Amino acid sequence: MTLIAQVIVDVPSRGTDRPFDYIVPESMQGWLEVGSRVGVPFGPRTLQGFVIGLSGTSETPAAKLKALQELLDLVPPLSEELVELSEWMSAKYACHRITALQSMLPAALKGKAERYIRVAERESWVGEDSLFDATASLLTDEEEQIISHIQKQQEVRMELLSRRFGEQAHIIKSLLQRGILLESRSIRDKVQKKTVRTVSLHLPEDEIRTIIEEFPAKAKRQQEVLTYIADTGGDVPLKEIMTVLGVTASTVKALADKGYIAIMDMEVYRDPYQDRNFTPTTPFTLTDEQQQVYNSIINRINKREKGEYLIHGITGSGKTEVYLQCIQRVIEQDRQAIMLVPEIALTPQMVERFKGRFGDRVAVMHSRLSSGERYDEWRKIREGKSQVAIGARSAIFAPFSNLGLIIMDEEHETSYKQEESPKYHARDVAIHRAHQHNAVVILGSATPSLESYYAARSQANDEFMPTLLEIHGRALGSELPAVEIIDMREELKEGNRSMFSRPLHQAIEDRLEKKQQTVLLLNRRGHSTFVMCRTCGYVAECPNCDISLTYHQRSNSLRCHYCGHAEPAPQICPECGSEHIRYFGTGTQRVEEELAKLFPGIRVVRMDVDTTTQKGSHEKLLNQFRDKKADLLLGTQMVAKGLDFPDVTLVGVIAADSALHLPDFRAAEKTFQLLTQVAGRAGRHHLPGEVIVQTYNPEHYSVIHASHHDYHSFVREELKHRQILGYPPYCRLALITFSHEKLALLVRIAENYTQMIKDQASKLDWLGSLERFSNEALDVLGPVASPIPRLKNRYRFQCMIKWRGDMDVAKLAEHVAEQLQDSVRDKELLISIDVDPQVLM
Numbered sequence: 001m002t003l004i005a006q007v008i009v010d011v012p013s014r015g016t017d018r019p020f021d022y023i024v025p026e027s028m029q030g031w032l033e034v035g036s037r038v039g040v041p042f043g044p045r046t047l048q049g050f051v052i053g054l055s056g057t058s059e060t061p062a063a064k065l066k067a068l069q070e071l072l073d074l075v076p077p078l079s080e081e082l083v084e085l086s087e088w089m090s091a092k093y094a095c096h097r098i099t100a101l102q103s104m105l106p107a108a109l110k111g112k113a114e115r116y117i118r119v120a121e122r123e124s125w126v127g128e129d130s131l132f133d134a135t136a137s138l139l140t141d142e143e144e145q146i147i148s149h150i151q152k153q154q155e156v157r158m159e160l161l162s163r164r165f166g167e168q169a170h171i172i173k174s175l176l177q178r179g180i181l182l183e184s185r186s187i188r189d190k191v192q193k194k195t196v197r198t199v200s201l202h203l204p205e206d207e208i209r210t211i212i213e214e215f216p217a218k219a220k221r222q223q224e225v226l227t228y229i230a231d232t233g234g235d236v237p238l239k240e241i242m243t244v245l246g247v248t249a250s251t252v253k254a255l256a257d258k259g260y261i262a263i264m265d266m267e268v269y270r271d272p273y274q275d276r277n278f279t280p281t282t283p284f285t286l287t288d289e290q291q292q293v294y295n296s297i298i299n300r301i302n303k304r305e306k307g308e309y310l311i312h313g314i315t316g317s318g319k320t321e322v323y324l325q326c327i328q329r330v331i332e333q334d335r336q337a338i339m340l341v342p343e344i345a346l347t348p349q350m351v352e353r354f355k356g357r358f359g360d361r362v363a364v365m366h367s368r369l370s371s372g373e374r375y376d377e378w379r380k381i382r383e384g385k386s387q388v389a390i391g392a393r394s395a396i397f398a399p400f401s402n403l404g405l406i407i408m409d410e411e412h413e414t415s416y417k418q419e420e421s422p423k424y425h426a427r428d429v430a431i432h433r434a435h436q437h438n439a440v441v442i443l444g445s446a447t448p449s450l451e452s453y454y455a456a457r458s459q460a461n462d463e464f465m466p467t468l469l470e471i472h473g474r475a476l477g478s479e480l481p482a483v484e485i486i487d488m489r490e491e492l493k494e495g496n497r498s499m500f501s502r503p504l505h506q507a508i509e510d511r512l513e514k515k516q517q518t519v520l521l522l523n524r525r526g527h528s529t530f531v532m533c534r535t536c537g538y539v540a541e542c543p544n545c546d547i548s549l550t551y552h553q554r555s556n557s558l559r560c561h562y563c564g565h566a567e568p569a570p571q572i573c574p575e576c577g578s579e580h581i582r583y584f585g586t587g588t589q590r591v592e593e594e595l596a597k598l599f600p601g602i603r604v605v606r607m608d609v610d611t612t613t614q615k616g617s618h619e620k621l622l623n624q625f626r627d628k629k630a631d632l633l634l635g636t637q638m639v640a641k642g643l644d645f646p647d648v649t650l651v652g653v654i655a656a657d658s659a660l661h662l663p664d665f666r667a668a669e670k671t672f673q674l675l676t677q678v679a680g681r682a683g684r685h686h687l688p689g690e691v692i693v694q695t696y697n698p699e700h701y702s703v704i705h706a707s708h709h710d711y712h713s714f715v716r717e718e719l720k721h722r723q724i725l726g727y728p729p730y731c732r733l734a735l736i737t738f739s740h741e742k743l744a745l746l747v748r749i750a751e752n753y754t755q756m757i758k759d760q761a762s763k764l765d766w767l768g769s770l771e772r773f774s775n776e777a778l779d780v781l782g783p784v785a786s787p788i789p790r791l792k793n794r795y796r797f798q799c800m801i802k803w804r805g806d807m808d809v810a811k812l813a814e815h816v817a818e819q820l821q822d823s824v825r826d827k828e829l830l831i832s833i834d835v836d837p838q839v840l841m
Contacts, residue, residue, distance in 0.1 A: 002062055003029050006053035009042050012096045014818060020049075021058040023067040031071055035078035039070040039113070039187040046113040046185035048072070050101050052083050072187055077109055077382065079401060081436050088432055094814040094833040095422035103422055104397040108375035111187045115158035117172075119151050120182050142171055147180065158183070194372060195265040198235040199252060202262045205230060211260060221251050226260060235266055269376040272369050278355040283328065284321050284475075293469045294322050297440060301329055301404060306435050308466035310411070310456045311444040314709065315680020316644075318475030319444045320350075323407050324357050326442065331361065331387050335404030335439075339390045340426055342413035343638050344368050344612075348619035350390055350409075358388055365391030365398065368615055393418060396426045396433070403437040406430045410641050411443035411452060412673055417838040425836060427452075431464060441466075446680060447673040447711060450718060454729035474684070481651070481682040481689030483707040487698045499594055504652045504692045508632070512599060516687065517625070517647045518632045521640055521678045522591055522654040531558060531569065535578035540570065546790040551583050552610070553593070563792045591654060592634055607635035640678035646685035651678055656695040656703055663787045664840050665727045668702040672714050675706035726779075726802060728836075734801040734809050735837040736817075737786060739794040739830045749824060750783035750797040753831070756816045757801065778803045787841045794830075800840075810835050 006019035022040055024032055032038075036051045046069060058065060078086075078101065086100035093100075102110060139147070146165055150156050165172060175181040201208055208230050215223040224245055229236055241252060255261045286294055293311060300307040313319045327337045341350055344366050354362045363377040363386035380386045382399040389398035393416055396406070408416065408427060416426040427443065434441045443452055443466060456468035474480070486501040496502060511518050530548040531540040540549045542560035549558035551569060559566045572579050583590075588608045595604055605625045612618050618638075625633045626645055633639055633648075653675060660671050675693060683689020695703055705714035723730050736753065740746040757780050782799030789796055803809050810833065817831040 002056065003032075004055050004058045004065070005032060005038070005051045005068060006055070007038060007040055007049040007068075008052055008097050008101060009040060009047050009049040010098055010102070011042070011047065012099050014096075014821075017090075017096045017098070019052055021060055021065055023062065023065045024054070025067050028068060028071050031074060032068075033076045034080045035076035035083050037072040037077060037109070037111075037187075038068045039072060039185075041066050041069055046187065048111050048113070048187050050078065050083070050098070051076075052087075052097075070186060072111065075382070077105055077399070079399060081401075081433070082397065082399065084436070085429070085432060089422050089424055089429070092428070092810060093422045093424050093835055094810040100422050103394070103418075103424070104399075106371070106374045106378045108371050108378075113185045114188045116155045116184050116186055117150055117158055117161055117176075117181050118155040118184070119147055120179055140171075142168055143175060143180075146171060146175065150181070155184075193267050194270050194376070196268050197238040197263060198266040199229055199238055199241060199256075199261050199263050200235045201229060202256075202259055208260065221245075221247055222255055225252055226255060229261060238263065269380065270370070270373045271376070272364065272373045273351070273355065276355075278352060278359070280359075281353070281356040283325055283357075284318075286321065286325070287318065287473065287475055289471045289473060290318050290322055290475065293471060294325055296467070296469055297322075297326055297442060298329055300440050301326065301333075304333075304404075304438050306438045306440065308431060308434070308441045308464065309443065309469055310448055310452055310466040311442060311469050311471065312448050312453070312711070313444065313446060313471030314474065314480065315446045315677065316474040316476070316478065316480075316684045317446070317471040319409070319471065320353060321475065323409070323442065323444070324353065326405055326407075326440075327358070327388060330404035331358070333404055335402050336381075336387045336398075336400040337389075337405040338395055338398050338400070338403065338407070338430075339388065340395055340406070340408045340416070340430070341390065341392060342410045342415045343641070344392060344618055347390065347392070348622055349643060354388060354390055360385075361387045363389050363398070365389055365395040367392070367394075368618065370615065393426045396429050403433060403439045405440050405442070406434055407442045407444065409444050410677075411445045412447050412449040413641075414670075414838040417836075419834075419839060421832070423832075423834045423837075425838075428464075428836075447676050450669060450715065450722065451729045453715060454719070476685060478683055478685065479688070480709045481679060481691050483679055483691040483693060483709070485698045485703060485707050486692060486694045488694050488696050498598075499591060499654060500598065500652075501692070501694050504694065505598065507650050507652070507690060507692055508599060511650050512602065512631055514649075515628075516649045517628070517630075517645060518650040518652065519639055519643075519645075519648055519678065519681050520591065520632060520634045520652045520654065521637070521674075522588055522634070523636050523658050523674070531581060531583055533573035533576065533578055534580040534582050536573060536576040538573050538575040544791070544793045545788065547788055550587065553589050554610075562788070588634060588636065595632065595634070602632060603630040604632050604634055605630040607633065607639055609636070612638075637674060640674055640681070643681055644684055645681070647687065648681055649683055649687045649689050651682040651689070651691045653678060653691075653693045653695075656693045657697040657700065660697060660700060660702070662841075665722070665725065666838075668700070668718060668721075671700075672702040672706050672718075675703065676709065676711070679706065679709070731802045731804045732809070732835075733837060734803075734813055735798060735834040735840060736801065736813055737796060737798045737832040737834070738783070739791075739796045739832075740826070740828055741794055742828075743795045745826075745829075746795050746797055747783075749820065749829060750799065753816060753820050754780055754783050754799045756820065757799075757812065760816060761812060777805050778807065778809070 003024040005022050005024050007022055008019055009016055032051060034051055034053060038049050038051060039046055040049045082104050086097055089100040090097045162169065176183060208226065212223060212226055225241060225247060228241060228245060238252060242249065256263050297309055311319055330337045341347055347366050351364055363380045365374060365377055381389055389395050408430060411427065418424050430441050452466065455464050456466045459465045484503060486503055488501065491501050508518055531551050540558050542549055542563065542565050544563045544565055545560055547560060547562060549560055552559055556569050557566050558569055570581055573581060588606055592604055592606050595602055605621050607621050624630055656675055660667055679691040682691055693707060697703060701717050702714060738746055738750045761778050779802045780799060783797045786796035786798045801809055801813065813833045821829060
């Protein structure tokens, strides 16, 4: 019977965003499954593809179908559930199916086709069908050299062959044309499995012992090696034998030549935590509130029923312990759990707690591991060697087959939304996966997003109706820290031009004397936010983006934090030649500098994007602070959440209102969340805490409610504003962004798109339920220039679609984008669709 595979090929374009049929060779039929990666001929190329279906028929005649070229994995990297999830993601987030599939795999498996050259059998060089005439069968020395080089290795990558014989490319081409050399293409992954050369006994141990006793005296070193291997009793790394005994590889090989031992390459896992010892921990006794929350969740877990819970617990309320005990129950059921955290900075502390509780059953997945480490952690999950996965957003795709629980800690964080295609939100993916597995989803936060909280309170969203569970007290019985708001306008009036108010200055001095620790938050990295000439008003801007450059003192350079452009800091104004160049604004580097001047000898750990680029840097800096090798932790928002240090008694916020005036309807919510979260780092254990918030907007409701730790009052006030303006959670949004190098063309395209959306929303019956697309139900705003109107030399415009009800707006937006691109036919035009955007910049 002919078996047909439906394959999504790795070409992210509209024309190829559909399955293609291929014949499955008999040799593959026993191995191929839905979710398998395959190499397929596609036009003149060999491409990677994913099998999304298998059937016995095809609409295309079998004679016209090509066969699969190679099977890339004996075990499919994607389950049928993940393949189905990719279809759902493609529809929900208006992305190509291959983009959704690729997002689920570690980078190591995003293979590419390589060209390989081998030597043809000699008898095929001549004959009627050969281009290589028998009369010209003598090879030149250069041809013989190339052929000999390839034969030694059986086959050689074309790239390496070109590098080795770069000046003889014409000879290689000639050999290929004459059929002496043959070319093939094969998909190869970016990272291979790690192997270690190991040595094991090739004969029974009793025979080996006899051989050792009878060894000739002149072969004493070989005798030592054989004894060491026999005493070890298992597979011994060759490197270990050479290091411990001080012998060479030839000594070991001599034993293999005699048939006493076998030398082979054994696969090993790259473990990022192999040198770490985690202190085992046992479950804590839950408080009454924690126990009530745990009982509610565990009841659903025990019944193996799907469900969603939103835990609103104040900072320090012990949400993590509830998570751990729920995971323990899931493990006892022989099921699996995913634990999501929003920041890599949170991962080290979370890993420590989880490894301490569950040991090697925990796999860690985040971007700061090497490609090989991420690949091996992913394989441990796929092969059933781990039952718990911890990681940032992409860990939601951990290839578990029997999920029982998915947890999203700090669920309000915008980092759970991917800003590149596929623009998915981990919360939505978590709920969809949980429904497929009859699993439970827990969303936890001290400051839940308004969308989640409103859905829990109103139960008005058919897709998402979490049960609200609240914890009002701290687990260790400590009180929430007192918060003091400092009006920086008053500080200026009284002559204080420092970035530190007098109360904050005194508080830091007090903590230094008491040997206690401080956390300082400033949500800007770099030294100064912009550079300006005080003579003519010139501001240094990025040549590629409409944004000012940020000054970085350590490298004495100006940098763009969007495109990466860097240039030396000017000594004189490029416009007028004045020497009155000044640095305005405050960044983390400048705060660090100022701290050193005001508090001689203070030990500061700075955590921002610039100091945490190295692998393991987050963990190193946090360990330094935890071990009290630093007095103060200074950082951007990565220090604001999830961190738990017993000796932190003071939290200072340098510029609380830095995000308040951004063109984003969530600005007040993000400010409240950030202030509440960072305030929760103080006084979490036996020592009382204090928080000092510096602001130029002390009367703003988000600052006032954050100072009182009053989430419910903030929500009531913020929801009033959202309802009046018609923003989520009272509607949904789709942000359409257009970009092109030509501004005039871009404006015309954006205007055409907006008009087409308005026209088609009320006309197209393929959307179904036409009455839903009334003027009241759908509104289109714009087009307008994006808040950052030019990035990487491309102009940007955007429009926003607001709607209420159950409409497939993603399908509408995608359909209109396709129509427009077909009419414009300009490859430089990019149209990006972001459903439920978290960032409007």
